[in-house]
Amino acid sequence: MTEQIKNTLLNAAHSAAAILRHFFEGTFEIESKDTINNLVTEVDKKSEAAIIHVIRTAYPDHFILSEEVGELSTESNYKWIIDPIDGTVNFAHGIPICCISIGVEKDGIMMMGCVFNPFMNELFFAEKGKGAFLNGKPIRVSKKAELESACLVTGFPYRWAKIDTDPIPVFENFIRKGLPVRRLGSAAIDLCWVACGRFDAFWEYNLNPWDIAAGYLIIEEAGGTVTNFKGEPYSVYHKETLATNGFIHQQMLDEIAACENKN
Numbered sequence: 001m002t003e004q005i006k007n008t009l010l011n012a013a014h015s016a017a018a019i020l021r022h023f024f025e026g027t028f029e030i031e032s033k034d035t036i037n038n039l040v041t042e043v044d045k046k047s048e049a050a051i052i053h054v055i056r057t058a059y060p061d062h063f064i065l066s067e068e069v070g071e072l073s074t075e076s077n078y079k080w081i082i083d084p085i086d087g088t089v090n091f092a093h094g095i096p097i098c099c100i101s102i103g104v105e106k107d108g109i110m111m112m113g114c115v116f117n118p119f120m121n122e123l124f125f126a127e128k129g130k131g132a133f134l135n136g137k138p139i140r141v142s143k144k145a146e147l148e149s150a151c152l153v154t155g156f157p158y159r160w161a162k163i164d165t166d167p168i169p170v171f172e173n174f175i176r177k178g179l180p181v182r183r184l185g186s187a188a189i190d191l192c193w194v195a196c197g198r199f200d201a202f203w204e205y206n207l208n209p210w211d212i213a214a215g216y217l218i219i220e221e222a223g224g225t226v227t228n229f230k231g232e233p234y235s236v237y238h239k240e241t242l243a244t245n246g247f248i249h250q251q252m253l254d255e256i257a258a259c260e261n262k263n
Contacts, residue, residue, distance in 0.1 A: 002127070008055060008059065009114050010114060010123075012050070012054040012055055013051075013102055013116040013123070015053075015054050016050050016051050016100045016116075020043060020091070020098075020100070021118050023041075024094070024119065025094045028043050030042075030092050040088060041092055043085065043091065045068055048068050048084035051066070051084060051100070051102065052066065052082070055080050061074050062074065062079070065079060065080070065081045066081075067082065067083050067210045077106055078105070078106050079106075080103070080105075081102070081236070082101070082102050082210055083100070083101040083102075083188065085098055085099075086210075090185045095185070096117070098185075098189075099117040101211070103209075103216075105213070110236070111217075112125075112128070113125070113126050115218065122135065124139075124214075126195075130221070131222075132195055132218045134192075134196055139196040140196075140222050140223050141195060141196075141219070141223045141244075141245035141246065142199075143247065146251075147248045147255070148179070150179060150200035150201060150248055151199050151200055152199065152202070153190045153194070153199045153202045154167075154181060154183060154202065155204045155207075156204075157206045165205050167204075170256050173258075173259050182199070187241075189215075191212060191215025191216065191219050192215055194224060194245065195218045197245070200244065200245050200248055201252050203241065205239060205240060207239065207241055209237055212236050212241055216234065219243050223245075225246040226242065226243045227242055229242055229253065229256050242256070
């Protein structure tokens with residue numbers, strides 16, 4: 001069963017990737033959702049349809065949660081959590097930092113995840129208890145132990161007025177310390193790049209399950225740590241994400257808490 005799920009997962013990712021490649025830097029319809037820069041393209045919808053078709057062909061009774069169609073609810077204990085294009089704004093502008101993200105949850109526990117950036121030919125995969133991989137080769141988080149020498153990555157919401165927390169003070173705190181902080185525009189890629197040691201930590205407010213389901217498992221299987229901003233056990237259904245190499249996790253928690261306590 002597990003091997004069949006893995007094959008279905010990878011087939012779905014490759015099917016969607018073919019669509020992304022076909023339309024990249026081409027002409028396609030773009031719409032705004034709740035804000036002008038929260039975009040959805042016809043390619044998101046075609047990618048999503050291709051993924052769901054592959055899953056439904058193999059597992060017609062499985063629960064699906066996907067960014068554009070929402071919940072396709074069933075009584076199954078399996079749930080597929082899908083982002084057909086994570087980094088849609090990048091994709092719409094011809095920026096090749098975007099990906100397909102698919103996580104598979106069983107009985108509320110993430111068991112498998114895949115993040116595929118077809119433009120950089122990077123496919124990240126993890127299965128619970130079996131490690132994390134980039135293009136079939138094992139990956140591990142960095143060993144950096146001092147925050148002052150870390151390289152960080154974050155993101156900002158497009159719906160700023162609709163969230164209760166201002167993300168700028170934490171960001172400002174880190175850049176005033178002289179730390180390099182990047183903003184790539186794809187949370188799934190951010191998480192995977194922590195998992196393979198390119199970044200040492202990632203934090204963001206107000207993400208959705210489809211942004212982080214696969215990347216969360218990939219980080220944990222690469223030896224990293226993921227919690228909320230209080231250091232509590234993580235859930236992809238919560239709105240705070242701190243993912244690190246583990247060595248600087250407490251330092252990140254302390255800095256975030258200090259900023260939030262000032263407000």
